[in-house]
Amino acid sequence: MSPPAPALHPALRGRLTAGDAVVLALSLAGLVALAVQLWGADARPDTALVRIDGREVLRLSLAEAGQYAVEGPAGTTRVEVRDGRIRCVSSPGPQHLCERAGWLSHAGEVAVGLPNRVSIEVLGRNRRFDSISY
Amino acid sequence: MRLFTFAGRRRVAALLGCVFALLLAACEKPDPLQATRLLVFGTVVDVATWGVTPKPAQAAFDELRTAFESWHREWHAWEDSPLSRANRAFAAGAGAALTPDLLRLVSDARAWSQASNGLFDPAIGRLVALWGFNQGERPDAPPPPPQAIAELVNAHPSMDDLTVDGEQLRSRNPQLWLDFGGIAKGYAVDRAIERLRARGVQNAIVNAGGNLRAIGSKDGQxxxxxxxxxxxxxxxxxxxxxxxxxxxxxxxxxxxxxxxxxxxxxxxxxxxxxxxxxxxxxxxxxxxxxxxxxxxxxxxxxxxxxxxxxxxxxxxxxxxxxxxxxxxxxxxxxxxxxxxxxxxxxxxxxxxxx
The missing domain is CATH 3.10.520.10 (ApbE-like domains)
Incomplete structure (x- = not known):
C-alpha cells in the first residue's frame, strides 16, 4: 500500500519530494539569516575602524565601552567607545581637529588627526551622505 | 518510507548546487562603491568610485595618491619646492621658470584675482606667513603686531606684479610671495577628476579637504x-x-x-x-x-x-x-x-x- 500523497499543489505533485521541501525551507531560512546579518546590522552601525596612515590598527565594537590608545608618527591618540558611539579623546596636533569632531555614531562619520595620520570611522553601508563639504 | 529517492537526491544536489552558486555569486560580486582616504596634500583626500571593480579602482587611487603627493611637493609655498624657489627668486628681483602646472595656476589665479577685484590674492603669501597660517603647527602666539600687518598691506603685492620675461616670470614687487592655498585644492580636484576620466571612470567623487567634485551617479542614483x-x-x-x-x-x-x-x-x-x-x-x-x-x-x-x-x-x-x-x-x-x-x-x- 502506497503512502498518502503529500498535500501539495496539483502542479507540483510528484515533482517535489519531502526532501526537496526540507532543503528549500532550509535554504530560505539560510537566506533570511544572511540578509539579516548582512543588511540588518547596518540599521545601527556597530563597528568603528581606527587607521594610522591608512592601515587598520583597531576594529572596535561600538557595543562595548572601552578606552584605547594607538601610536602614530606624532605620538599617542586616545579613543573612547561609550553608549554606541566613539570619539577621539586626545591626539597630538595644534588644532585638535580629531577631538573637535566629537562623538561619532552614524555610518560614514569620521574624525581625522593629520599630525598623527590617524582616522576614526564608523563603518556601515547606510551612509547618509556620499561626501561632505566642510 | 525513504526520505530521499535516487531521483530526489539528484534534485537535492541540484538545488544545493544552485543555492551555493547563488551564495558564491553574491560573495564574488564586488561592492560597486570603492573608496579610499588619502592623508596627502596637507589634508584629507577622499576618493570614491561607483561601478568600478576593486583592482582598477585601486590602480586609480594609487595614481591619485602619487599625483597629490607630487603636487604637494611642487606647490608648497614655504618648504623647499619649485614654487618656494620661485618666490625666493622674485624677492631677489630675479626671474624663475615654473612647471606647467604652476604656470597654469598662476594664469588661472591672475584671472580670478582680476575678476574678484583683488579680493582673491595669492600674492599675499608673506601675510599668510606673518599670521603663522603657513605652518602645519602654528605656535601658540598672539596675532602679529599691527605695524607689521600694515607694512605688508601697504606694499600691496598682487598678481598684476608678475611679468613674463621670455620663459621666465618676474615680480615687480619684492614683497610678492605666491601662496596658492585658496585655489590649489580646487585645481587639484579638477586634475584628479580628469585623471579618473582618462581611466574610463565615469562615476566618482574627489573631496580634498572639504572641496569636492562629483561626476556621474550611482547607477542612476x-x-x-x-x-x-x-x-x-x-x-x-x-x-x-x-x-x-x-x-x-x-x-x-x-x-x-x-x-x-x-x-x-x-x-x-x-x-x-x-x-x-x-x-x-x-x-x-x-x-x-x-x-x-x-x-x-x-x-x-x-x-x-x-x-x-x-x-x-x-x-x-x-x-x-x-x-x-x-x-x-x-x-x-x-x-x-x-x-x-x-x-x-x-x-x-x-x-x-x-
Whole structure:
C-alpha cells in the first residue's frame, strides 16, 4: 500500500519530494539569516575602524565601552567607545581637529588627526551622505 | 518510507548546487562603491568610485595618491619646492621658470584675482606667513603686531606684479610671495577628476579637504552631498548631484587660533591684512572645483553688502552664506535644491539672483 500523497499543489505533485521541501525551507531560512546579518546590522552601525596612515590598527565594537590608545608618527591618540558611539579623546596636533569632531555614531562619520595620520570611522553601508563639504 | 529517492537526491544536489552558486555569486560580486582616504596634500583626500571593480579602482587611487603627493611637493609655498624657489627668486628681483602646472595656476589665479577685484590674492603669501597660517603647527602666539600687518598691506603685492620675461616670470614687487592655498585644492580636484576620466571612470567623487567634485551617479542614483554646520558637529544641509558639479565651503572653523577669547581664522582680507569678518562660512556650488574653491574664499572675504556683486562678477549663482549672528542667506538657485538637515531649519533669507 502506497503512502498518502503529500498535500501539495496539483502542479507540483510528484515533482517535489519531502526532501526537496526540507532543503528549500532550509535554504530560505539560510537566506533570511544572511540578509539579516548582512543588511540588518547596518540599521545601527556597530563597528568603528581606527587607521594610522591608512592601515587598520583597531576594529572596535561600538557595543562595548572601552578606552584605547594607538601610536602614530606624532605620538599617542586616545579613543573612547561609550553608549554606541566613539570619539577621539586626545591626539597630538595644534588644532585638535580629531577631538573637535566629537562623538561619532552614524555610518560614514569620521574624525581625522593629520599630525598623527590617524582616522576614526564608523563603518556601515547606510551612509547618509556620499561626501561632505566642510 | 525513504526520505530521499535516487531521483530526489539528484534534485537535492541540484538545488544545493544552485543555492551555493547563488551564495558564491553574491560573495564574488564586488561592492560597486570603492573608496579610499588619502592623508596627502596637507589634508584629507577622499576618493570614491561607483561601478568600478576593486583592482582598477585601486590602480586609480594609487595614481591619485602619487599625483597629490607630487603636487604637494611642487606647490608648497614655504618648504623647499619649485614654487618656494620661485618666490625666493622674485624677492631677489630675479626671474624663475615654473612647471606647467604652476604656470597654469598662476594664469588661472591672475584671472580670478582680476575678476574678484583683488579680493582673491595669492600674492599675499608673506601675510599668510606673518599670521603663522603657513605652518602645519602654528605656535601658540598672539596675532602679529599691527605695524607689521600694515607694512605688508601697504606694499600691496598682487598678481598684476608678475611679468613674463621670455620663459621666465618676474615680480615687480619684492614683497610678492605666491601662496596658492585658496585655489590649489580646487585645481587639484579638477586634475584628479580628469585623471579618473582618462581611466574610463565615469562615476566618482574627489573631496580634498572639504572641496569636492562629483561626476556621474550611482547607477542612476544621485550622489548625496552634505554641507557642514559651521557651528555644530554635524551636517547643516544637503543636496544631490548627478552629472558634474563641485561644492566648496570656506569657514572660519578651518585653520584658526584663538587669542584672549578672539578667533583668528586663515581667510585673510588682502585689504586689511586681517582675517575676513562678517561671514562664518560660505558654500558655493559651481561647475568646477577650482571655481567653487576660489568663489567660496572670495565670498567669505566680501562683506554683507558686496558678496552678491562679487558672485555675479565670478559667474556663480549658487551660494549659501552664514554670518556671525547665525543669519543664513542664500541664492534662489541654491535654495531650490538645498535640503535642511537640522530641525528646526534656520531662519533664512533668499536673496535676489546675484
Amino acid at each position: 544621485p550622489w548625496r552631498i552634505g554641507v557642514r554646520d559651521p557651528r555644530g558637529p554635524g551636517v547643516l544641509a544637503s543636496l544631490t548631484i548627478t552629472g558634474d558639479e563641485s561644492v566648496s565651503t570656506s569657514g572660519d572653523y578651518e585653520r584658526h587660533f584663538e587669542w584672549q577669547g578672539v578667533r583668528y581664522h586663515h581667510v585673510l582680507d588682502p585689504r586689511s591684512g586681517y582675517p575676513a569678518i562678517g561671514a562664518v562660512a560660505v558654500t558655493v556650488v559651481a561647475e568646477s572645483a577650482e571655481k567653487a574653491d576660489v568663489a567660496s574664499t572670495v565670498l567669505m572675504i566680501a562683506g554683507p553688502t558686496e558678496w552678491r556683486a562679487l558672485a555675479r562678477a565670478l559667474g556663480v549663482t549658487q551660494v549659501l552664506r552664514i554670518d556671525e549672528s547665525g543669519q543664513v542667506e542664500l541664492t534662489p538657485a541654491l535654495a531650490a535644491r538645498l535640503h535642511w538637515e537640522v530641525s528646526p531649519p534656520p531662519t533664512l533669507t533668499v536673496v535676489p539672483e546675484p
